[in-house]
Amino acid sequence: MNKKEKIKAKAYWHENIKYVLILLTIWFLVSYGAGILFKDELNQFKIAGFKLGFWFAQQGSMYVFVILIFVYVRLMNALDKKYGYDE
Amino acid sequence: MMSNMMVLAGVDVQQWTYILVGLTFALYIGIAIWSRANSTKDFYVAGGGVSPLANGMATAADWMSAASFISMAGIISFAGYDGAVYLMGWTGGYVLLALLLAPYLRKFGKFTVPDFIGDRYYSKTARLVAVFCALLVSFTYVAGQMRGVGIVFSRFLEVDINTGVIIGMFIVLFYAVLGGMKGITYTQVAQYCVLIFAFMVPAIFISIQMTGNPIPQFGFGSELADGSGTYLLDKLDGLSTELGFAEYTEGSKAMIDVFAITLALMVGTAGLPHVIVRFFTVKRVRDARKSAGIALLLIVILYTTAPAVAVFARTNMIETVSNKPITSVPDWFKKWETTGLITFTDKNNDGRIQYVANNDANELVVDRDIMVLANPEIANLPNWVIALVAAGGLAAALSTAAGLLLVISASVSHDLVKKIINPKISEKGELIAARLSAVGAVCVAGYFGINPPGFVAAVVALAFGLAAASFFPAIILGIFYKRMNKEGAIAGMVVGIVTMLLYMIKYKLGWFDETLPDKSEWWFGISPEGFGTVAMVLNFVVSVAIMKFTPKPPRRVQNIVEKIRIPSGAGKATGH
Numbered sequence: 163m164n165k166k167e168k169i170k171a172k173a174y175w176h177e178n179i180k181y182v183l184i185l186l187t188i189w190f191l192v193s194y195g196a197g198i199l200f201k202d203e204l205n206q207f208k209i210a211g212f213k214l215g216f217w218f219a220q221q222g223s224m225y226v227f228v229i230l231i232f233v234y235v236r237l238m239n240a241l242d243k244k245y246g247y248d249e
Numbered sequence: 250m251m252s253n254m255m256v257l258a259g260v261d262v263q264q265w266t267y268i269l270v271g272l273t274f275a276l277y278i279g280i281a282i283w284s285r286a287n288s289t290k291d292f293y294v295a296g297g298g299v300s301p302l303a304n305g306m307a308t309a310a311d312w313m314s315a316a317s318f319i320s321m322a323g324i325i326s327f328a329g330y331d332g333a334v335y336l337m338g339w340t341g342g343y344v345l346l347a348l349l350l351a352p353y354l355r356k357f358g359k360f361t362v363p364d365f366i367g368d369r370y371y372s373k374t375a376r377l378v379a380v381f382c383a384l385l386v387s388f389t390y391v392a393g394q395m396r397g398v399g400i401v402f403s404r405f406l407e408v409d410i411n412t413g414v415i416i417g418m419f420i421v422l423f424y425a426v427l428g429g430m431k432g433i434t435y436t437q438v439a440q441y442c443v444l445i446f447a448f449m450v451p452a453i454f455i456s457i458q459m460t461g462n463p464i465p466q467f468g469f470g471s472e473l474a475d476g477s478g479t480y481l482l483d484k485l486d487g488l489s490t491e492l493g494f495a496e497y498t499e500g501s502k503a504m505i506d507v508f509a510i511t512l513a514l515m516v517g518t519a520g521l522p523h524v525i526v527r528f529f530t531v532k533r534v535r536d537a538r539k540s541a542g543i544a545l546l547l548i549v550i551l552y553t554t555a556p557a558v559a560v561f562a563r564t565n566m567i568e569t570v571s572n573k574p575i576t577s578v579p580d581w582f583k584k585w586e587t588t589g590l591i592t593f594t595d596k597n598n599d600g601r602i603q604y605v606a607n608n609d610a611n612e613l614v615v616d617r618d619i620m621v622l623a624n625p626e627i628a629n630l631p632n633w634v635i636a637l638v639a640a641g642g643l644a645a646a647l648s649t650a651a652g653l654l655l656v657i658s659a660s661v662s663h664d665l666v667k668k669i670i671n672p673k674i675s676e677k678g679e680l681i682a683a684r685l686s687a688v689g690a691v692c693v694a695g696y697f698g699i700n701p702p703g704f705v706a707a708v709v710a711l712a713f714g715l716a717a718a719s720f721f722p723a724i725i726l727g728i729f730y731k732r733m734n735k736e737g738a739i740a741g742m743v744v745g746i747v748t749m750l751l752y753m754i755k756y757k758l759g760w761f762d763e764t765l766p767d768k769s770e771w772w773f774g775i776s777p778e779g780f781g782t783v784a785m786v787l788n789f790v791v792s793v794a795i796m797k798f799t800p801k802p803p804r805r806v807q808n809i810v811e812k813i814r815i816p817s818g819a820g821k822a823t824g825h
Binding site: 168171174175178182185186189193194197198199201205209210211212213216217219220221223224225227228230231232234235238239242246247248249 | 325330332333336337340341343344347348349352466467469470471472480481482483498504507508511512533535538539541542545546549552553556811814815816817818
């Protein structure tokens with residue numbers, strides 16, 4: 163790799179890491195946050211028959227996981243294009 | 250039409266089971282013949298040209314084992330809220346896979362996980378340690394699967410468990426040895442369809458029966474269909490406390506343990522070789538990301554239904570048996586009583602079934618597997634639905650067993666024979682070695698299925714802890730930390746897996762003491778199932794600490810790391 167390519171690769175990597183960190187923060191908040199650590203507080207609220215903390219632990223966190231991966235797929239496809247790494 | 254219905258109604262469960270299991274097996278074998286492997290690349294990574302959708306389906310089937318299909322809903326149904334550790338733990342790992350592992354390992358483009366470890370850490374020792382970890386994790390896991398195959402056969406086809414294991418061995422042998430990864434991939438696609446259909450049909454039926462809502466995910470948060478205006482979950486919480494159990498939606502494990510188990514399962518999932526290797530089979534890096542998303546979506550369909558099934562089954566069971574005279578119990582109760590999965594002892598001789606939390610007064614013991622296996626009967630569903638569950642259970646167990654066997658055979662033929670013992674072996678010779686090691690692996694797995702060492706069941710859940718403690722940190726550091734060297738990685742893996750093994754032997758198997766040590770002695774209150782989290786952290790710490798005092802990795806290796814971070818130009822997976 164020449165110098166120019168190296169700078170490009172570094173910039174790409176930084177943007178990638180930023181996306182990963184943001185998405186993993188959400189990943190942590192819905193599962194460990196809403197489903198475990200703050201379950202009792204959230205259980206005071208209800209949607210339909212579900213206590214909210216229980217719902218996050220047994221339903222909501224999993225839906226968010228799926229969404230997170232597809233958001234990442236879209237973000238990265240766009241990023242690959244921006245840097246000319248798409249194929 | 251009418252006469253057709255009459256004929257169908259006359260077919261009993263047994264005949265339906267033979268028909269459905271027979272048809273699905275014929276399908277798997279047909280696919281295996283159609284997709285034979287002709288090269289090592291076919292055998293290890295299905296030629297590297299699998300579409301993201303097919304790979305997603307195969308990954309989902311590979312992932313969902315007999316435990317997911319048969320046992321998980323039952324476990325949740327007895328654990329209530331605590332069951333969330335499995336739900337979140339076994340799905341959240343895919344986010345880690347998609348964001349942190351799969352794209353880079355695909356770009357790296359080799360055949361196996363030890364391949365990555367061996368090359369990235371420029372060391373045969375690292376490769377050997379990785380092969381050892383891969384074999385340990387996969388064998389503990391596969392033994393449980395073969396047992397699962399045997400159990401499903403014995404319950405539904407009325408053969409004994411051992412005959413069941415042997416039939417299962419032959420089926421897996423046939424398509425794993427013939428087709429390698431290629432055969433496995435396409436049979437897994439079919440197996441996903443069978444297993445998800447078999448899981449959803451009874452769940453939808455029961456959801457409609459109990460709540461009027463056809464979508465189980467919404468059904469278990471709905472009001473009961475009896476017009477009482479009570480929410481199903483409130484009713485179950487009430488029933489549970491009445492009988493002395495913890496409230497269903499509250500659970501009883503300590504928060505730190507719930508946290509640790511969930512994390513160990515997530516990280517373990519992301520570190521399991523048979524899951525990772527599936528991402529070597531797609532064409533491009535972007536396909537690896539996408540197929541991780543598809544796989545998780547397909548998995549989540551079952552995983553969000555399971556807690557609904559758990560609630561339906563638990564409520565149904567309590568209502569059917571609690572405090573009812575033994576003379577009035579339905580047929581399924583007696584049928585499953587003869588298999589020993591339900592036992593009733595009338596302790597106070599009042600002729601009624603007391604099902605309560607207090608062990609001295611409780612008269613009913615129910616095996617958790619019943620919750621899925623007998624659920625259609627408990628809800629009075631038609632015979633073909635009951636038979637469908639058998640076909641689904643077998644699909645789940647066989648697909649996972651096949652995926653694991655492939656990892657084992659690739660570890661032996663590629664990582665040991667080709668990379669360490671005889672690097673000059675020809676392509677043809679390696680393919681023969683791969684097939685032979687698949688045969689060997691099936692035989693060993695079958696042996697453990699027939700003669701399960703008492704500790705297998707206990708150890709299967711810990712395969713995740715072992716994967717979390719060994720592979721996950723080594724791979725993550727290998728991608729995200731260019732400075733990480735072989736000394737650090739090897740020390741980390743060894744310390745991680747040894748600590749995990751020792752903790753497991755002491756607190757799960759109890760081999761170090763006269764009796765199994767009490768919960769109160771657990772470190773930080775963390776169970777052996779959750780200890781993978783501690784061992785993983787230890788692995789990271791040791792790796793980084795040792796690295797600080799040892800030389801940088803060579804320039805060549807740093808270039809590899811730079812290259813895998815760029816998605817373009819992945820080409821096909823190659824072993825050379």
